[in-house]
Amino acid sequence: MDSHAATPAPGQHELVLNWLTEDRPEQLERLWHMADVTRARFVGDAVELCGTIKISNHCGEACSYCGLQFRNRDLHRYRLTPAQILGCAREAVQFGYRSVVLQAGLDGQLTAEWLGDIIRSLKKETGLAVGLSLGERSDEELAAWRKAGADRYYLRFLTADTNLYRLLHATASFGDQGRLPFLAKLKSLGYEVASGIIVGIPGQDVNGLAADIERIRALDLDAVLIGPYVSASEWRAMPASDAAYADVPPPALTALKAIALVRLLCPEADVPGTAALAAVGLADAPALALQRGANMLFPELTPRVCRTDYACYPGRVPLDELDYFNGRSSLRARLDELGRRPATEKRARRRSAAEASALSPAPRAEPELRVTVCMGSSCFSRGNNRTVTEIRDFIERHHLAGRAVLEGHLCTGMCKHGPNVGVGSETHSHADAAAVIELLRHHFSLKE
Ligand code: SF4
Ligand code: FES
Known part of the structure; x- marks a missing residue:
């Protein structure tokens, strides 16, 4: 193993930027391969299937990209009953899912007590992990639902x-930090x-997009949601212009x-393929x-009967896409073809203490030793x-x-x-695992 002082490497921002502007097919194949190998290595072949139960399409907000916004007065609005929600959760158990997400617009009728009772019943009867996607709710509501068992x-x-x-x-009311304080509160x-x-x-x-991707890493999220912008131009407040996509x-x-x-950048996080990808016409x-x-x-x-009323992306998701996303045989068969399988147990996410504190307001202390491993396809x-x-x-x-x-x-x-592996201020080329471990052992004065 050779060692030398760390040579200035392209910054992370520049690397992310390079990939975002890369359009050569053979280079993109390299990116897909690196991501796939990293996924297999860190989270395995199991696919987390999280059953989506859209419990209400009422919303008091007006997000410019969303067809559920209150300005869409033509939309038929619905709210599921507790019995309907529990019925959907039972289906999740039958399909072998491990988790569900209860999703809704910013609906004031979903009170802390009403939804808390549903979460308690759902957890007690099914044992499913419960996610919530209900917009920016009050501290009291968030605390009550967490106490009821939401995960x-x-x-x-x-x-x-x-x-x-x-x-x-x-x-929306927001401060300079947008929704970031809300995420810290959740944590x-x-x-x-x-x-x-x-x-x-x-x-x-x-540039802004690269900064957003880097922000994702700093937030140390348990799951990362990436979706393309889908115009709901009929309702959006800003001037609509397809030229903006340039x-x-x-x-x-x-x-x-x-x-x-x-x-x-976040090898252990859950990263879903979201419905919005299909909504911009991406086949499969x-x-x-x-x-x-x-x-x-x-x-x-x-x-x-409610699915077409949950019109986040109005007119953009054909029914057969919804069918594809449902948990019946077509999805199982497709996973099989891809060499993947449904997850059957919760995957433990291993995080360092420093990573886990990334959302906390306290500044991160500089660690005694920083070890940086190149995850590029060649080194990997x-x-x-x-x-x-x-x-x-x-x-x-x-x-x-x-x-x-x-x-x-x-x-x-x-x-x-x-x-290549960096240990402190030195980069070690032709590095092998045993030699790097020996360096760490030496640095921390440890015997086996
Ligand atoms: S449903 Fe969510 S994204 Fe859509 S308008 Fe309401 S708050 Fe915004
Ligand atoms: S330096 Fe290119 S893959 Fe590590």
Whole structure:
């Protein structure tokens, strides 16, 4: 193993930016491959199927991209009864799902007590993990639902650019941080936090998108939601112009790149293929997402009679796409073809203490030792796949989480010297796992 002082590598922002603007098919194949290998390595072949129960399409908000906004006065509104919701959850059990998400617009009739009772009954009867996707709710409601047993909360921060955020949420109250304080609150209440971005918002440029992807990493999310912008121009408050899409490359392709990059930057997070991918006309969207880093899908469980009323993307999702997403045989068969299988148990996510504190207001202390492993396809396949696991196990076994931080990065163009691993201020080329572990052992004065 050779060592030398760390040479300035392209910054992470620049690397993400390069991939977002890359359009050569052979290079994109490389990105898809790296993401797929990383997915297999860190979260395995199991696909988390989270049954979606859209419990209400009432909404007091007016997000410019969403057909449920209150300005859409022609939409037939519904709210499921507790019995209907429990019926859907029983179906989830029959299909072998491990989790459900209860989704709705910002519906004031979903009170803390009403939904708390449903969550308690659902957990007691089915044992399913329960996620909520109900918009920005009050502290009291969030605390009550968490206490009732809700496990995870889904809310995209959409973009870290407050000007764009303002355009999307013409009527919302927000501060300079957009939804980020809300995510911190969820974490402090003990929720698993699922959040993410929209790709291709009119006015968004690739620099801003790269910054959003980096923000995802800093937030240390349990699940990362990436979806392309889908125009609901009939209702949106901002001037509609298809020319705005020129700001970023085509949203569907860019969303797939973002999924792949997120897998590389957040290897252990759940990354779903979302329905919005299908809504922008991406054929076989769930399969493409699963082959580019995703490990989760949201099969539809909402009663059929209500599905077309949940018009997030009005007129854009044909019924057969909904059929494809439902948990009946077609989905199983497709997973089989892809060499994947439904998840049957909860996957433990291993996080360092430093990562886990990324959402807390306290600044992160600089670790004593930073270990950086190149996760580019060349280094990864030539040994860093094993090295990264061994380093992680070493840190855990010796309780070094507060002192050592393990980070991955994308290819820095030094492939011919790879596999490359940084330990402190030195980069080690031709690094193998045993030699790196020996360096760590020496640094921390540890005997086996
Ligand atoms: S995105 Fe959610 S909060 Fe916004 S209009 Fe749609 S349902 Fe309402
Ligand atoms: S893959 Fe290129 S430097 Fe590691």
